[in-house]
Amino acid sequence: MRLVIARCSVDYVGRLNAHLPSAVRLLLIKADGSVSIHADGRAYKPLNWMSPPCVLAEGEGVWRVTNKAAETLVITIEEIVHDSTHDLGIDPGLRKDGVEAHLQVLLADRPDAIRPDLTLVRREYETGIGPVDLLCRAGDGSTVAVEIKRRGEIDGVEQLTRYIARMTDDPALPHPVHGILAAQSITPQARLLASDRGLSCATVDYDALRGLEPSIPTLF
Template sequence: MRLVIARCSVDYVGRLKAHLPSAVRLLLVKADGSISIHADGRAYKPLNWMSPPCAIAEEEGVWRVTNRAAEQLVITIEEIMHDSTHELGVDPGLRKDGVEAHLQVLLADRPDAVREGLTLVRREYETGIGPVDLLCRDTDGSTVAVEIKRRGEIDGVEQLTRYLARLNDDPALPHPVSGILCAQSITPQARMLAGDRGIACSVVDYDALRGLEPSIPTLF
């Protein structure tokens, strides 16, 4: 991972245009090829980012980051205050909470609950940057990666996007590999971003999967 603290301005050029005026920011370049621009606020959320795979061309005072769709982040650097690179190694991945882990077990036995016709190929299929929860096969023989969350949010979409970029470069899999974000509930923002990324969304009922009555009573 490369960490650069610099005074810079950032322009996004793609389906729309966005501009970040000059300020001191953190540029975070990961080994998976992604780059994100952070301010000293907004918690973990970047001001702008480019998901992998993307190429970074460094010129004097300008970084040009281009993704597969030919969208660009143009980072104009006025002053670099810190520049360091660190080898983090392979991350063991996030340990899921009880509900999320149990959902994965239940859906591995019932992948058709995610989408009718899905059959399980493997649980915890390694992508090189972490395991995708379920690798499945659809009725047409295509490969489907399913990421399971208790609550589907933007982070889950970003995580699955990174996995799909790696899976679509995996020579052992039929291509293209599509993705489904599966959760008990999915936020409108996550649904919108998933739609933009070509990722499907699936909402499942945890109690129904366990064979229980709904936790919230219904009238009918």
């Protein structure tokens, strides 16, 4: 991972244009190729970012990050305060809580609960930047990667986007490669971002998968 602290302005040119005026910011360039711009606030959420696959071209005072959709992040560097690179090694991935881990087991046995034409190929398929929860085969023979969350949020969409980018370049997998975010509930923001990224969403009923009656009583 490369960490750069710089005074810079940022312009995003794509589906919507956005401008960040000059200020001191943290630029993160990760091993997966992603570039994100952070302020000293907003917790983990970046001010702007470009997800992989994308290409960073560093020029004199100007960095350009371009993705496959020809969207561009232009970073105008006025002053670099710090620039360092660190090898973080292979991350073991996020350990799921009990519900998420159990959901993965249940859905591995019942991938049709996510989508009727899915069959399981294997669990925990390693992408090189972490394992995707379920590797499935669709009825048409294409590959489907399923990321399972208790609650589907933007972070889950970003995680699945990174996995799909790596899997698309994997010649061992039948193409095309599709992605599904499966969760007990999914936020509207996550659904919108997933749609923009060409991903699908699926809500699953944890109690029904366990063979239990609904936790919330119904009228009929």
